[in-house]
Amino acid sequence: AxxxxxxxxxxxxxxxxxxxxxxxxxxxxxxxxxxxxxxxxxxxxxxxxxxxxxxxxxxxxxxxxxxxxSYALIVIRSSANPPMDQNSPEDIFTLGNYLSRDQYGDTPLLYGPAYNSQVALEVEGNMCRPKIKQGAPIYDRKEKVSPDEKDSYFVVDHKSQYVYAQNMLFPRMHSSDHAAAYESWMGGVDGYTVPYDRCGEPIMVKMPTQLENLRFFLSYQCNFMYWRYFMWNFAGRQNDIQGNGEPEHGNWITGISFIDNAMLGDQSKLPDDLKNNKGHNVFYCLPLLLGLIGLFWQAYHGKRGIQQFWVVFFLFFMTGLAIVLYLNQTPMQPRERDYAYAGSFYAFAIWCGLGVVALVDLLSRKLKRQTLAIPVAVAVIALLVPIQMVSQTWDDHDRSGRYICHDVGQNYLSSLQEGCNPIIFTNGDNDTFPLWYNQEVEGFGTDVRVCNLSYLRTDWYIDQMRRPAYDSPSVPISWPRLDYCSGTNEYVLVQPDLKEQVKELYREHPKEAAEQFGDEPFELKNILRYWVRAKDENMHVIPTDTVYVTIDKEAVKKSGMMMATDSIPDKMVISLKGKNALYKNDLMMLEIIAQSNWTRPIYVAMTVGSENYMNLGDNFVKEGMAYRITPFTTNAPGAKNFDAERTYHNVMNRFKFGNLKQPGLYIDETNMRSCHTLRQLMSELAIELIKEGKSDKALKVLHKAETEIPDYNVPICYVNGGVNMARAYTLLGQKEKAKEYLRKCFDYSSQYLEWYLSLSDNWFAQSTRDCLTEFYIMQAIQEVAAITDRQLGARYQKLMDNYYRRYTARGGQMPLE
Incomplete structure (x- = not known):
């Protein structure tokens, strides 16, 4: 090859x-x-x-x-520069990075730091700097001036990692980003303290003991992140909701009541949406028993049997617990990881099959008869095991008729202004991949440029953004490749203390200052050009905590955006307060805003977290499932931050709802979140339309929400806009309808509180935060109920008081005001 x-x-x-x-x-x-x-x-x-x-x-x-x-396909495809080209592995170095998964970083396996370990420091002059171990060089391609120029590589940086002062053997609790999660999972870490000199300041560092380290390895990495998944497949599964150690989410069960209740609490008291979850599967441990019988029969079946046993065992181990050892996973994983161990479960399934052979062999020996009746009888009885498994798992493997992911992807693209080559910033997998699918496979929304902020910190992705894709022109990024290649401008410090010095320089030497830093020192374009991209690396800072973009008012008028205020401001102010540094994706986001000049609409998907807003949230206007970045300060008195007319048009005429009307449709946790987003959006739209005096349109939106997102598939609750729906119906004078929504929301929270209050003392202590969340939700429901119907509000208040008493009687405490 x-x-x-x-x-x-x-x-x-x-x-x-x-x-x-x-x-x-x-x-x-x-x-x-x-x-x-x-x-x-x-x-x-x-x-x-x-x-x-x-x-x-x-x-x-x-x-x-x-x-x-097979790896040749990766290089050949990447060389064609398709719109989706992750890591762009088209030369020997990028292919190496792609195959070695460099983007995911390294985790210590046999020896390394714990989560509290401090970086070793070394004195350099009058300063201390962290000790860094320099690794292999990072190569990049030299950009050619002409096609005839010889291709070449050059070193842009070196792989490096911090050297830590405190280390331990077999470090399982290693990530400083998950310190609180380790402590929470372990119920507190006693550890031991070691002295550490932090540049002349003696401090004590708490390190976990080796016993605590091993306890985390066994309880979380082995038990929770492997054996739980194993038991899902051979004993039973509680539901398909991702678990992080709660008694109601994603645990393994047997289907035998007294065992499950002893492990996790009375399962009959679970809320209805969990009891009716299609991921609830019970196998009564029958596959597990069958597999164990086959395992021991093979192991003790003579010399040939033990030889075959070791072959299957090592397949089982190397595709299971060996992966656990290698991954060294942290708590609070973004998704369940059972798929990583599928090979191990296949290996155990071999023993399940051998279990049938073992039963035939044992019965034949016991009865001292070799007849066809014995294997036939055993096979018929054993067949009940896979039949039970199929009967339990069929409904949560049936995706027929479900188009939620597909349609939500189209809804994101449909939310954007048509015919203007818009740009939308996304961040996670679930708000990026559905859009890519619709563009690549369905040919839908091909004039839109989807820009993932997580990838925007890499040079290969910026390269792709600078190229046209489908019907979309390139993203307006003016930086030469040398200014954003790997190892360059990975982050830039924000140093507002330099602001006064810059102002003083402009006062004393205005001409020289303008030549060096531009006419307007804090104009965003000038900051990026003269500071961030300066030839002198010491100048790579942002000398202010407030930058601005000069507004082209004519371009804003022609842009088609809603005028959030009566007048267009002269400048768009972007605050960097609270930020110590801007990373490459932050800088690229600002560069795109600075260069677009409002000729292309720029959006942020509504599911992107506020930590990725670059403090631009005050400039957002909601249009469907995306926030449009505008030059207006939309949180000012009298300003609008919701384009109700455009959103109404999108929801009523362009949105699709994934066939949610089909009774019995299987909706897993990820798809359910998308359903919640849709209903929440429609409830907010209805309230906004009512504020604008468009009650007839608001009623149509509420009716569409009921029709397209029915309660029998998506239970009404607070988090998916149920209370907002009730508020909208109250404002429209339809109080009976409002009370129906309030009742469903209150019942939903009541069921969860009843479940938490039924738990054992140990489980209840871990669920107090969840109890408080339900109390806050009930309070919000009660406030709307009091407006809708005083008697209903009083009734809910009485029920809440009863729950408060029961909660405090169990030792629960309300937070201090």
């Missing part, structure tokens, strides 16, 4: 076009001559290797070549 790749593609960066092909052919010819000479020489010697060994060796090499040849 390697030789073929060289013959077809040539040596990377050694010539172009036919030169590459010819260089590859020359290498093949030289290798052929060398092998021919070697073979002739070996013919004179007596062969010490048998034909069988040669054949086996050649077959092994052939299999390796076939396997590794």
């Amino acid at each position: 390697f030789l073929l790749a060289v013959a077809m593609l040539g040596i990377p960066f050694q010539g172009t076009g036919w030169t590459q092909v010819l260089s590859g052919m020359v290498i093949l010819f030289l290798l052929w001559l060398a092998l021919r000479w070697k073979l002739k020489k070996e013919q004179k010697l007596v062969s010490m290797v048998t034909t069988r060994i040669k054949n086996t060796t050649l077959l092994c090499l052939l299999m390796l070549m076939i396997g590794y040849s």
